[in-house]
Amino acid sequence: METVLGHLKPELVWYHFEEICKYPRCSKKEGKIADYIVSVGNRLGLQTEKDKFGNILIRKPATPGYENRKIVALQGHIDMVCEKNRDVEHDFDKDPIYPYIDGDWVKAKGTTLGADNGIGVATALAILEAKDVEHGPLECLFTLDEETGLTGASNLKRGWLKADILINMDSEELGTLFIGCSGGKNTAATFKTKLQKSPRNYSAFELRVAGLKGGHSGLEIHVGRGNAVKILNRVIWEYSQVKKLHLVEIYGGNKHNAIPREAFAVVLVPKSDEKNFKKFVSKYNTTVKAEFAVVEPDLSVSIEKYPVPEKIMDEKVQKRLINALYAVPHGVIKMSNDIPGLVETSTNLAVIETVGKNVNIVTSQRSSVASENDDITNMVTSVFKLAGAEISYGDGYPGWAPDINSGVLKVFKSTFIRMYGKEPEVTAIHAGLECGIIKEKYPDMDMISFGPTMFGVHSPDERLQISTVSEFYNQLVNVLKNIPTK
Numbered sequence: 355m356e357t358v359l360g361h362l363k364p365e366l367v368w369y370h371f372e373e374i375c376k377y378p379r380c381s382k383k384e385g386k387i388a389d390y391i392v393s394v395g396n397r398l399g400l401q402t403e404k405d406k407f408g409n410i411l412i413r414k415p416a417t418p419g420y421e422n423r424k425i426v427a428l429q430g431h432i433d434m435v436c437e438k439n440r441d442v443e444h445d446f447d448k449d450p451i452y453p454y455i456d457g458d459w460v461k462a463k464g465t466t467l468g469a470d471n472g473i474g475v476a477t478a479l480a481i482l483e484a485k486d487v488e489h490g491p492l493e494c495l496f497t498l499d500e501e502t503g504l505t506g507a508s509n510l511k512r513g514w515l516k517a518d519i520l521i522n523m524d525s526e527e528l529g530t531l532f533i534g535c536s537g538g539k540n541t542a543a544t545f546k547t548k549l550q551k552s553p554r555n556y557s558a559f560e561l562r563v564a565g566l567k568g569g570h571s572g573l574e575i576h577v578g579r580g581n582a583v584k585i586l587n588r589v590i591w592e593y594s595q596v597k598k599l600h601l602v603e604i605y606g607g608n609k610h611n612a613i614p615r616e617a618f619a620v621v622l623v624p625k626s627d628e629k630n631f632k633k634f635v636s637k638y639n640t641t642v643k644a645e646f647a648v649v650e651p652d653l654s655v656s657i658e659k660y661p662v663p664e665k666i667m668d669e670k671v672q673k674r675l676i677n678a679l680y681a682v683p684h685g686v687i688k689m690s691n692d693i694p695g696l697v698e699t700s701t702n703l704a705v706i707e708t709v710g711k712n713v714n715i716v717t718s719q720r721s722s723v724a725s726e727n728d729d730i731t732n733m734v735t736s737v738f739k740l741a742g743a744e745i746s747y748g749d750g751y752p753g754w755a756p757d758i759n760s761g762v763l764k765v766f767k768s769t770f771i772r773m774y775g776k777e778p779e780v781t782a783i784h785a786g787l788e789c790g791i792i793k794e795k796y797p798d799m800d801m802i803s804f805g806p807t808m809f810g811v812h813s814p815d816e817r818l819q820i821s822t823v824s825e826f827y828n829q830l831v832n833v834l835k836n837i838p839t840k
């Protein structure tokens with residue numbers, strides 16, 4: 355694989371990031387990237403350990419004169435969200451990510467880039483390898499399966515880390531320091547259907563909603579992007595109120611923490627209504643494109659002829675399903691009263707799929723207030739229960755309460771002021787950082803999260819701003835130099 359990023363600075367960071375791109379690392383399939391990280395630790399002659407769950411811990415001794423500083427842990431997760439455009443051929447189990455440079459941005463060809471959190475992992479490896487960085491005792495913690503279950507952090511054993519301070523490098527806005535995060539929970543619903551024989555004299559179509567931006571269901575839930583499942587269901591619901599329509603199967607989204615970019619359904623309409631249905635979809639396409647013109651310029655709603663299937667969904671279940679999908683909330687529920695501009699509570703209609711006789715739906719709730727997360731979970735639950743669905747829940751994860759008196763926050767702020775002559779923005783994030791889970795296991799550990807600027811994470815539009823990576827690295831180097839003594 356030809357080097358694309360080798361000329362960028364800082365060289366060690368970009369070297370490791372490009373190396374990371376070579377290894378498959380979808381959530382729960384991190385074996386090869388884990389081997390690479392262990393090989394770096396062994397090559398450098400550093401104490402390298404791996405627990406039974408796959409988390410990796412590499413320790414680096416202090417540089418001379420810094421032995422009595424507080425121990426710092428640099429932390430990032432080694433998995434990535436594996437998303438691609440439908441027309442892109444890519445096997446995430448074996449194909450590398452193909453990064454390329456577009457002005458001040460690094461992007462990937464038709465897939466997610468994996469800068470979330472590959473750039474954090476690459477930065478930690480660069481610090482381990484660097485010989486010109488002054489620091490106290492270091493621990494670099496690489497966790498797995500952050501994106502689909504926070505499994506690595508959840509299974510982290512108490513007492514393994516010795517650090518007094520943890521610097522999480524999984525944030526996406528240079529110049530902003532994060533000192534808190536939301537907790538979350540997934541709510542799943544299953545509609546059990548009875549299949550019946552397809553009626554005669556009907557035509558089948560695949561109804562498609564595509565071209566949406568998607569994005570992170572926490573970080574970008576407030577920008578008003580379209581939800582492909584919601585839009586698709588709206589078409590089906592509105593048409594079925596005035597004309598006959600049978601639903602065969604429905605799909606949309608594939609990650610609990612991503613806003614659905616595409617959704618598809620196979621439907622049947624009477625042959626005599628074909629022209630009406632085509633006109634309706636065409637008119638609807640114009641309507642929703644106008645509604646989302648600013649935030650979703652590439653949105654499209656279309657249909658294509660499809661072979662008539664043998665079976666269709668039971669009409670009673672279909673009605674309950676499309677009513678529930680219309681009624682279930684999606685988006686911001688409440689903004690924070692304490693931190694201006696911060697989403698406090700939200701919910702994401704994330705995934706729908708037809709599997710045999712069942713239609714499975716996954717939703718994701720987030721809030722920095724535990725009671726509010728319970729409330730929105732109950733709201734989603736009640737909608738699906740009213741529609742007769744079976745409900746189940748994920749394990750959930752805790753939030754991370756902000757500490758404005760944090761010692762490491764003071765170091766970051768003073769370092770930032772020295773470097774730039776101004777204070778950084780300090781806030782919390784409407785997403786589930788691993789800090790919340792690690793804090794439960796290490797309650798006395800001081801924590802902060804920061805990172806370079808990224809946009810479009812969890813989608814093929816993901817991009818990493820090149821100029822912010824060097825600033826991010828320089829900030830980290832200066833912070834490590836100024837960590838106080840024990």
